Amino acid sequence: MQKKIYKFAKVFIIVAMLIWMAVTSFGSFYTVSNLSSILMSAALLGIMACGMMFPLLVSGPDLSVSGAMAVGGMVAVKYITSHGGTTSSFVTGLLLALLAGALIGAVMGAAIHYFNLPSFIVTLAMQYVLYGAAQIGLKSKVVCSSPELFCKLGNGRLFGFPIPVYVFLVFVVLTVFLMHKTVFGRKSFMFGGNRKASVLCGIKGAPVAILVFAYSGMAAALAGVIMAAMNQQASATAGTGYDTNVLLACVLGGGSMGEGIGSAGGAVYGAIFVALLNNCLRIASVPSLYQEMIVGVLIIAAMAFENYFKAKASGMHWSRRKKKVEDTRDFA
Amino acid sequence: MAENKEILLRCSKIVKEFSGNRVLDQVDFDIRKGEVHSLCGENGAGKSTLIKIISGIYPKDDGVIYINGNPVDIHSRQDSTANGIAVVYQELSVMTTLTVAENIMAGKELTKFGFLQKKQMNRRVQDLIDKYDLGLKATQRVAELSTAGRQVVEILKALITDASLIIMDEPTASLSYKESEALFKIIRSLRDNGVSILYISHRLDEVYMLSDRITVLRDGKLVGVFDKEAEGGIKPDEVIQAMVGKSLSTERQKELTPGSGKVVLDVRHLSHRGYFNDISLQVHEGEILGIGGLVGAGRTELLRSIFGVDPVTAGEVTYLDQPISRSIRQNIKSGIGFISEDRRSEGFVPQLSVEQNAEMINFGAVSSFGVLSKAKERARAKKMIEEVNLHPADPKYKVANFSGGNQQKIVVGKWLIHNCKLLLIDEPTVGVDVGAKSEIYKIIEDMAANGAAVIIRQ
Ligand SMILES: Nc1ncnc2c1ncn2[C@@H]1O[C@H](COP(=O)(O)OP(=O)(O)OP(=O)(O)O)[C@@H](O)[C@H]1O
Numbered sequence: 001m002q003k004k005i006y007k008f009a010k011v012f013i014i015v016a017m018l019i020w021m022a023v024t025s026f027g028s029f030y031t032v033s034n035l036s037s038i039l040m041s042a043a044l045l046g047i048m049a050c051g052m053m054f055p056l057l058v059s060g061p062d063l064s065v066s067g068a069m070a071v072g073g074m075v076a077v078k079y080i081t082s083h084g085g086t087t088s089s090f091v092t093g094l095l096l097a098l099l100a101g102a103l104i105g106a107v108m109g110a111a112i113h114y115f116n117l118p119s120f121i122v123t124l125a126m127q128y129v130l131y132g133a134a135q136i137g138l139k140s141k142v143v144c145s146s147p148e149l150f151c152k153l154g155n156g157r158l159f160g161f162p163i164p165v166y167v168f169l170v171f172v173v174l175t176v177f178l179m180h181k182t183v184f185g186r187k188s189f190m191f192g193g194n195r196k197a198s199v200l201c202g203i204k205g206a207p208v209a210i211l212v213f214a215y216s217g218m219a220a221a222l223a224g225v226i227m228a229a230m231n232q233q234a235s236a237t238a239g240t241g242y243d244t245n246v247l248l249a250c251v252l253g254g255g256s257m258g259e260g261i262g263s264a265g266g267a268v269y270g271a272i273f274v275a276l277l278n279n280c281l282r283i284a285s286v287p288s289l290y291q292e293m294i295v296g297v298l299i300i301a302a303m304a305f306e307n308y309f310k311a312k313a314s315g316m317h318w319s320r321r322k323k324k325v326e327d328t329r330d331f332a
Numbered sequence: 333m334a335e336n337k338e339i340l341l342r343c344s345k346i347v348k349e350f351s352g353n354r355v356l357d358q359v360d361f362d363i364r365k366g367e368v369h370s371l372c373g374e375n376g377a378g379k380s381t382l383i384k385i386i387s388g389i390y391p392k393d394d395g396v397i398y399i400n401g402n403p404v405d406i407h408s409r410q411d412s413t414a415n416g417i418a419v420v421y422q423e424l425s426v427m428t429t430l431t432v433a434e435n436i437m438a439g440k441e442l443t444k445f446g447f448l449q450k451k452q453m454n455r456r457v458q459d460l461i462d463k464y465d466l467g468l469k470a471t472q473r474v475a476e477l478s479t480a481g482r483q484v485v486e487i488l489k490a491l492i493t494d495a496s497l498i499i500m501d502e503p504t505a506s507l508s509y510k511e512s513e514a515l516f517k518i519i520r521s522l523r524d525n526g527v528s529i530l531y532i533s534h535r536l537d538e539v540y541m542l543s544d545r546i547t548v549l550r551d552g553k554l555v556g557v558f559d560k561e562a563e564g565g566i567k568p569d570e571v572i573q574a575m576v577g578k579s580l581s582t583e584r585q586k587e588l589t590p591g592s593g594k595v596v597l598d599v600r601h602l603s604h605r606g607y608f609n610d611i612s613l614q615v616h617e618g619e620i621l622g623i624g625g626l627v628g629a630g631r632t633e634l635l636r637s638i639f640g641v642d643p644v645t646a647g648e649v650t651y652l653d654q655p656i657s658r659s660i661r662q663n664i665k666s667g668i669g670f671i672s673e674d675r676r677s678e679g680f681v682p683q684l685s686v687e688q689n690a691e692m693i694n695f696g697a698v699s700s701f702g703v704l705s706k707a708k709e710r711a712r713a714k715k716m717i718e719e720v721n722l723h724p725a726d727p728k729y730k731v732a733n734f735s736g737g738n739q740q741k742i743v744v745g746k747w748l749i750h751n752c753k754l755l756l757i758d759e760p761t762v763g764v765d766v767g768a769k770s771e772i773y774k775i776i777e778d779m780a781a782n783g784a785a786v787i788i789r790q
């Protein structure tokens with residue numbers, strides 16, 4: 001019952017935003033170009049949220065995604081421009097960017113696992129490293145407007161929908177498969193849910209920790225390449241703000257801080273929510289500084305709600321006086 | 333006691349449902365002043381749920397709780413403490429670096445001008461210890477105490493709040509025989525001082541020995557109250573019959589033939605410095621080897637070192653004529669199983685379902701090329717559920733939502749359906765009810781009969 005109310009509330013908020021827009025600014029919100037820009041940003045956020053859901057299962061947020069985006073875009077664009085902008089250079093450049101993203105993630109995952117570091121700190125530090133690297137690599141903006149396939153990746157359309165939306169859909173299918181249908185995904189849930197029990201069952205932690213961050217890094221690099229293709233240039237600041245937005249998307253989608261809770265569907269929901277929210281705020285001409293504040297407040301609120309409903313769903317008192325979740329594990 | 337029949341706490345028509353499942357159905361229940369009252373029932377009967385309601389963790393759906401005849405609202409642990417109800421948790425929450433007195437007075441420190449009144453606090457705690465004859469020193473560090481001693485600290489924490497009802501949910505589960513005896517002495521002394529005890533345990537001999545009255549729950553319903561003072565006293569057969577709903581045949585366990593097969597595990601002069609020293613033993617095919625000893629004698633650590641969880645400082649182990657691997661994963665692959673004693677922190681992944689927990693040790697059996705097969709997962713879980721008689725028998729149910737004893741069945745069950753050649757078991761039946769206990773042992777015996785070697789710590 002509680003669960004149903006909660007699910008309903010989640011959908012309701014989205015519907016409420018759509019109604020709010022319909023009432024206040026129908027003309028500027030419900031246009032083809034605005035709706036497709038929402039879809040575009042939902043696609044970018046969604047790809048990264050699908051990626052970040054994995055580290056959120058196992059150890060915590062991956063805040064390096066904004067840096068990995070910049071580096072991904074840089075690697076692809078640099079390779080393409082230095083190889084004459086051919087289609088084959090685009091394919092290689094894209095693969096190199098994905099590889100770079102995965103490597104970055106793998107390094108973080110290894111550091112987090114082997115040195116037992118908090119993922120929050122490691123990924124935040126890596127974000128700085130990556131921003132630095134992108135700035136050094138992109139002293140001047142690198143414009144890239146060929147090959148055609150590259151431009152299409154950013155701005156093309158198929159059956160009326162932007163190409164990134166299709167990339168997003170493919171990525172969602174891949175993530176659902178990995179997270180919910182494979183042994184690797186199951187191990188991620190187990191490792192996050194109970195580390196000691198997993199070790200005693202012979203599950204090795206290192207591959208899980210390394211792979212989840214590699215996947216997140218790869219997703220961020222892919223988003224970075226799409227972003228570069230949309231702008232037809234690579235810039236070191238391309239990913240600014242995406243870290244918190246993606247984290248918000250994941251948290252809204254029910255991702256935990258390394259406790260083995262989360263789902264690919266949640267990431268998709270969160271991405272759509274955040275893209276819609278940002279767009280609504282822009283159309284309602286809320287200044288961007290306020291938008292950032294709202295994102296911050298929402299991260300806290302979403303996590304509070306998540307905990308509240310978790311307590312309710314497991315049947316506990318939501319202690320009225322102390323306003324905290326009581327721990328029931330003391331009883332057998 | 334007999335002359336004091338005043339009722340301290342009364343529950344009237346308590347109802348509790350979890351997503352439509354009625355876990356407590358109109359339960360009436362009362363505790364008198366200064367009595368030891370036991371709550372009995374099979375795994376999942378609703379015992380823990382009832383005390384969670386009394387102690388303010390779960391809200392009840394219906395019913396009234398009276399204390400000293402007055403209806404009370406209990407919405408949080410603070411409420412229950414304020415009403416004189418205290419709970420001794422199994423998961424002990426003591427701070428080991430502090431002294432006994434500091435632990436007990438934590439949050440209730442006596443101060444004068446902002447300075448701690450250490451002497452007064454120590455005296456007050458010592459007085460309390462002496463009053464109930466608990467055999468501790470207020471100035472002792474908790475780090476020096478055994479599990480049993482720490483449990484006494486928890487009891488003291490309850491006493492300092494002037495609790496008139498102390499609830500204990502399976503307190504002897506991790507105590508040795510001698511420590512349990514000491515605890516019983518404390519319980520009796522508390523009772524003689526007018527404190528009521530609500531006692532839950534699956535060790536029925538303890539229950540018969542301690543209780544003034546026994547309330548039995550079955551499937552969330554009250555099925556009987558047994559009174560020592562009543563004519564003929566408490567008859568164990570009647571209690572068991574009430575618990576399981578039928579008379580349990582007291583079948584003798586079949587005679588086991590000693591294993592005569594080849595040596596499966598050969599441990600020679602094994603040591604882990606600081607835990608155990610120079611252990612040698614052999615287990616053969618079809619043999620069940622019990623390891624005895626006191627709590628803290630290093631039995632758990634021995635099993636952990638053999639399995640590769642903990643290190644070894646000297647000696648060697650051979651498994652099927654090969655040196656044993658130090659990798660847990662490798663050991664599981666070659667047919668060794670290990671059941672940890674600490675189910676809550678090492679046994680299962682609470683938010684995953686039964687079927688997902690069942691497959692943890694052998695993904696190979698439920699997947700091909702890394703892709704999981706739903707049908708195989710389901711089949712494996714079904715097999716396990718049948719073997720251990722899990723309740724509720726739903727493979728998709730989250731493990732967190734099972735009762736303590738049923739969680740234990742899941743922890744043990746996933747190894748029992750695995751084809752182990754050597755099974756290392758550390759206390760397999762903590763918190764498991766009488767019926768399930770003998771079933772688990774029967775499965776273990778069957779495994780041995782089929783040629784597996786078993787080492788079991790009791
Ligand atoms: N949070 C919960 N959500 C859903 N169901 C629950 C929850 N807690 C308990 N249950 C169910 O309620 C029933 C009673 O559980 P309870 O823990 O009270 O049993 P118990 O009598 O303490 O058993 P045991 O002897 O095994 O500890 C069980 O069927 C259990 O699955």
Ligand SMILES: [Mg+2]
Nearest residue numbers: 332380735736
């Ligand atoms: Mg219980």
